[in-house]
Amino acid sequence: MALVSTRVRIHSLASPSAIKEEESAVERVFFEILGVADPIRYRVLVSESSGWIEYVDTEQVWRKGLPPRLSDTSGAKKAAEDFLRSLTKALSAPANAKLPESLGQMVLMPPNLKPTELSQVLRPDGSAADHWLYRARPQLSATRPNRRPIDVFGSQVEVRVGAGGKVISYHARWRPVVHEHVYVDLAPFPRADDPPPNALVYLLEGDGIPQYYLAPYYLVNTGHELSFASASSYSLDVVIIAEDGKEEETRLTAYVGGGSGNYTFNWAVYSLQTVLGEGYRELGEGTREPLQINDNSKVMTSRMDIGPGAYVVMVNVIDRETGAFRHYRQEVFAPVKVEVELRAPSASPMV
Amino acid sequence: MTTTFNDATTGWSFVALTSGAGNKPPVGGLALQNVQHHLHNFAKDIRLVGFWLDLETVKPPNTVLKTEKKFFVLSDEDFQVSDLQELAPKQPTQPAPKSIFKMLKDSADEALNFKSYFADTTGNYFGYGVRADYMAPSFFSPWSNCEFEGLNINQIFLFARFSNTPAHEPGGVLTAARFHPMVKFEFIPNKKVDLTREFVRVKSIRFDYRLHLYIDKLHDKPASFGELQPNNAALFRDSESAKIGAAARVVFQDFHEAASRAVFEAAEKPLVLEVVAPGLDKGFPSYTEGKNDVKCWDNIHWWGTRDPGEPQLSTPGGFHAAHLHWRWGAGVSIAPHGHESQFGPGSVPPVIRKHPAYGGKWGPLLDPKIWVQTIRIAIVKNHPELDPTRSGVQLKDLSKPDFYDLFTKRSRDPNDIEKGADLVAWYSAEVHRDVVWWDPKGGTFETAPIVGTVFIHGIFFPHEAEPASPPLTAGTQKPLHWPADAATIRKEKRWFRSG
Numbered sequence: 139m140a141l142v143s144t145r146v147r148i149h150s151l152a153s154p155s156a157i158k159e160e161e162s163a164v165e166r167v168f169f170e171i172l173g174v175a176d177p178i179r180y181r182v183l184v185s186e187s188s189g190w191i192e193y194v195d196t197e198q199v200w201r202k203g204l205p206p207r208l209s210d211t212s213g214a215k216k217a218a219e220d221f222l223r224s225l226t227k228a229l230s231a232p233a234n235a236k237l238p239e240s241l242g243q244m245v246l247m248p249p250n251l252k253p254t255e256l257s258q259v260l261r262p263d264g265s266a267a268d269h270w271l272y273r274a275r276p277q278l279s280a281t282r283p284n285r286r287p288i289d290v291f292g293s294q295v296e297v298r299v300g301a302g303g304k305v306i307s308y309h310a311r312w313r314p315v316v317h318e319h320v321y322v323d324l325a326p327f328p329r330a331d332d333p334p335p336n337a338l339v340y341l342l343e344g345d346g347i348p349q350y351y352l353a354p355y356y357l358v359n360t361g362h363e364l365s366f367a368s369a370s371s372y373s374l375d376v377v378i379i380a381e382d383g384k385e386e387e388t389r390l391t392a393y394v395g396g397g398s399g400n401y402t403f404n405w406a407v408y409s410l411q412t413v414l415g416e417g418y419r420e421l422g423e424g425t426r427e428p429l430q431i432n433d434n435s436k437v438m439t440s441r442m443d444i445g446p447g448a449y450v451v452m453v454n455v456i457d458r459e460t461g462a463f464r465h466y467r468q469e470v471f472a473p474v475k476v477e478v479e480l481r482a483p484s485a486s487p488m489v
Numbered sequence: 490m491t492t493t494f495n496d497a498t499t500g501w502s503f504v505a506l507t508s509g510a511g512n513k514p515p516v517g518g519l520a521l522q523n524v525q526h527h528l529h530n531f532a533k534d535i536r537l538v539g540f541w542l543d544l545e546t547v548k549p550p551n552t553v554l555k556t557e558k559k560f561f562v563l564s565d566e567d568f569q570v571s572d573l574q575e576l577a578p579k580q581p582t583q584p585a586p587k588s589i590f591k592m593l594k595d596s597a598d599e600a601l602n603f604k605s606y607f608a609d610t611t612g613n614y615f616g617y618g619v620r621a622d623y624m625a626p627s628f629f630s631p632w633s634n635c636e637f638e639g640l641n642i643n644q645i646f647l648f649a650r651f652s653n654t655p656a657h658e659p660g661g662v663l664t665a666a667r668f669h670p671m672v673k674f675e676f677i678p679n680k681k682v683d684l685t686r687e688f689v690r691v692k693s694i695r696f697d698y699r700l701h702l703y704i705d706k707l708h709d710k711p712a713s714f715g716e717l718q719p720n721n722a723a724l725f726r727d728s729e730s731a732k733i734g735a736a737a738r739v740v741f742q743d744f745h746e747a748a749s750r751a752v753f754e755a756a757e758k759p760l761v762l763e764v765v766a767p768g769l770d771k772g773f774p775s776y777t778e779g780k781n782d783v784k785c786w787d788n789i790h791w792w793g794t795r796d797p798g799e800p801q802l803s804t805p806g807g808f809h810a811a812h813l814h815w816r817w818g819a820g821v822s823i824a825p826h827g828h829e830s831q832f833g834p835g836s837v838p839p840v841i842r843k844h845p846a847y848g849g850k851w852g853p854l855l856d857p858k859i860w861v862q863t864i865r866i867a868i869v870k871n872h873p874e875l876d877p878t879r880s881g882v883q884l885k886d887l888s889k890p891d892f893y894d895l896f897t898k899r900s901r902d903p904n905d906i907e908k909g910a911d912l913v914a915w916y917s918a919e920v921h922r923d924v925v926w927w928d929p930k931g932g933t934f935e936t937a938p939i940v941g942t943v944f945i946h947g948i949f950f951p952h953e954a955e956p957a958s959p960p961l962t963a964g965t966q967k968p969l970h971w972p973a974d975a976a977t978i979r980k981e982k983r984w985f986r987s988g
Contacts, residue, residue, distance in 0.1 A: 148590075150589045150590070151589075153583060154583065155582060156585055185497070186498060187498050187581050187650070188498075192497075192527075199528055200528070254954035254956075255707070255955070256709075257707035257708055257709050258707070258708040258709075259705050259706070259707055259708070260708055260717065260719075262530055262719070264706075264717060264718075271707065273954045275954075291662070292653055294954070296527075298528070307528060309527055311527075311651070311664075318589060318590070343652055343653060344651055344652020344653055344664055345498075345500075345650040345651045345652055346581045346614060346615070346650045346652065347650075347652050348581070348583055348605075348606045350583075350589045350593060351589060357662065364660040364662040365660045365661060365826070366660075377828070377829060378829060378830070380830035388830075402597060403601075404601040404602065406603045406607075408615060410671070410945055411645065411671060411856070411945065413613050413615055413647070414613050414616070414618045414645060414647065415576075415613075416611065417609065417610050417611040417613060417614075418607060418610055418615075420603055420604075446857045447858075448855075448942075448945050450615070452603070454600065454602075454603065456593065456597040456600055456601055458597065461590055461591075461593030461597065462593070463593050465606075468655045468829050468830060468831055469831035469854075470830045471831075471835055472857060473835070473837060473838045473852075473860065474857050474858060474860075475838055
C-alpha cells in the first residue's frame, strides 16, 4: 500500500484509571441512549486495567426461555450502527455538554469504525439464534497531510443486537486516546524492492499491558505467517531469545528494533504455577551488551539468567533518545540441565 | 449446587459446581461450566476426571514383583479438601502525567519501574483464578513400605487477561486470553521407608481431563437450525523444518495452502472421524512401536462449525477458536517471534534434545521438572454415558487403565464428525517417574520427580472476526487432510491415528 505522506502520528492513550473514575458518567450516557435505568440488570463497566467500556443487558444475552424474534440482517446492521453513532455523539464533549471535563478531553469512541462481521450467534444448545453479533475495527488517522485512517490492530468493537432490534450488549476493546500527539517520520517498509503484502496499522497491546501511546507497525504477510515490523522510531519491536546458560541457568537476551539503539531495560518475572499466591519478582536491568549492527551503529541489548522453571518474563524497554517505550512479555520454559550417565539397567530410580 | 464467578476486569465468567456442604468443590475437584470470555462461549464443562497411580512392588535392588494401577477421584474420601478459593487480580496502574511524551523522555525510570504498574510485588495482577487444595498426609498408608507417605494436589485454574503479549503464536499477531487448568502434585517422602527390603514405588501419575469446549457458532445465513452442527475440531503436527516451506510453494499453486503445508507436517482439519491419538510419548514427539514409527500430534484447534459451503477456520490463523498447543515444531523458528521460548525449544533438557534419538526436534511446553510426560488425546462426540453432568454417570467410570479403551472399547468404529458435532476433548497427561532408556548403548537419565504441575501450557482463546482480505489472510480456509486424505480416513475407520 503506497502512502503519500511520510509523517505518521503517535497517539497518546488515556489513563484507564482516569476513565474509570468517571464510570458513573459513562453509565448515564448508556442509560440515556438505551432508555433504561436499572444498574443491576443493565451493567456498565469501565475496566480499570484497560479503559475498555462494556455494557450488557444481563437478562437478554444468552437468555433462557423462548427464542427471541430477531430482526433481519439489514435491521440488525442498522440497529448496531445507529447505536454506535448515538454513542459516539453522546461520548464527545462538543455534542454532549453534560460530559465531565476529563472525559471531554478524551476520544472515547473510535473516530472511524470499519465493519468486519455481522453474524447470528446460536444458542449453545443449537435450538435457535440468540442474538446478532456486529463487529467493527476501530481506526485512527495516521499520516499527514493525507489523513487516511488505519486499523488499530488488537482493538475491536462488538455490539450484540437482540429481540426487536434492541442493543443488548456493547464491548469496546478500545482504549481511548487523548489529544496529545507527536508526528514522526514514517519508516520505510523494510523490503522495498519486493515487498510482501502488508498494511500499516496501530498496535494496541491488550488488557493490563503497560502502554502509553499507539505507534504504527507494518503488518506483514510473510507467506508463512503474519508479523509486525516497526514503522517509526516510537514503534519498538522486542524479541527475547532463550539459550543455554551456565550450569542450571537459561540465558535470556532482549533484542530491540525500531528505535535509536540506546535502550535501557528492566526485567521482572512470575511463575505460572505460583503467581496467584506469590506475585512477581523484579530482576533488575540485566547485563547491557552492545550489539554491533554495522560499521556505524550499535544496538544495546540486555541479558538475564534464570533458573529452571516455567515463567512469564517481562521486560520494560525505554529508548533514551526518544522516550519510546515498550512493555514485553514472554513465556519461558527453562529446562533442567542433566548430565547423561552410563548406568547399568539394574539401577534403582532416585527416591 | 453452583456458584457463579464473574471477573469484570479480565472478562472471564463461569459457574463452578460445589458440594452440598458449603463452598467446597464437588467430588472430582473443580468443575467449571458455562465458561465465557467477554460473553463469547469457551466451554460447557471443564474438569479433571481423576488420576491414576501406577505402582510397583520392588524386590531390591530392582526386581519388579507386582504392578498395580489404581484410579482416584479428588474427594474427601482420600483427601482433606479445602474450600473453593476465588483469586481475583489486583488492578495495574499507570503513571498519568500531563504529557506522556515528556515523562517518557525525562523520567524514564518511572516508566521502567515495574512498581509503577504492579505496586505490590506479592500481588497477582495477571490473571483471575479459582483454586482448590487436596491434602492427604497419609495417602500411601495402605501400601506397606512405600517410598512416599503423603500426596498433596492443588488445582489452580488460571484465567489470563486478553492481550497479544506473551505472543500466543509465532507471528505475535493474535490477541487472545489464556486458560491454564493446572494441577500440581507433590509426593511427601516416607522418611521411614526401608529400601533394603521389599518396597512400593510410584512409577507414574496420570491426570485425565474432560474438556467439553464450545465455541460460538456464528451463522451468516439464516436457515433451518436443525441441520446445523455446533463445533468442529482439528489435529495438527507442526513442521520441524523451514525447508518444507520452499518446496510447498513450488508444489501447491494455492498460496495459502502452500503456507499451511509449510507449517504443518500432518493435518486433519476438520477431524473426519472421532479419534484417539498420541500427543507425546515420555517427552518425545515420536516413538517406535514394533517396526512402526509413530508420530505424535502437537495441537488441537476447535471452532464453531461453519455453515454448509462456507470457508473453514483459517490455519494458520484461527481468529475465533480455541487453540491447545503442547508443542511447537522447529519450523516456526523462521517466524519473527518463532525463536521465542514460549514456542521452543521447549522443556526437554538440551542434552536430550540434541541426542540423535530426539533428532533436534523441539520439545514440549511442560513444567521442566516433569518433562517426561505422555500426553494422550481423544476427541469424540458428547456421548451420554460419558457425560458426568448426567444422572447416574460417575467419574470412576470415565477413565480406564489404558486411556484409549474408554472410547475404543465402547464402539468398534469411530463416528463421523466431519460436518461437526457436540464434541468433547479428553486430555491425559501421565508423568513418568521411572528410569527411561533412550539410548540402545545404555545411556540413561533419571526421572523421578516428586513435584510438578501439568497442563501448564494451557489453551488460548482469541475471538476476533476472521479477516476477509490481505494481508491478514495468511493461512488457508480449506479443509486440510494429509498425509491421509479424508476419503482414506473415512474408509479405514481407525480410531487410533498418528500425526
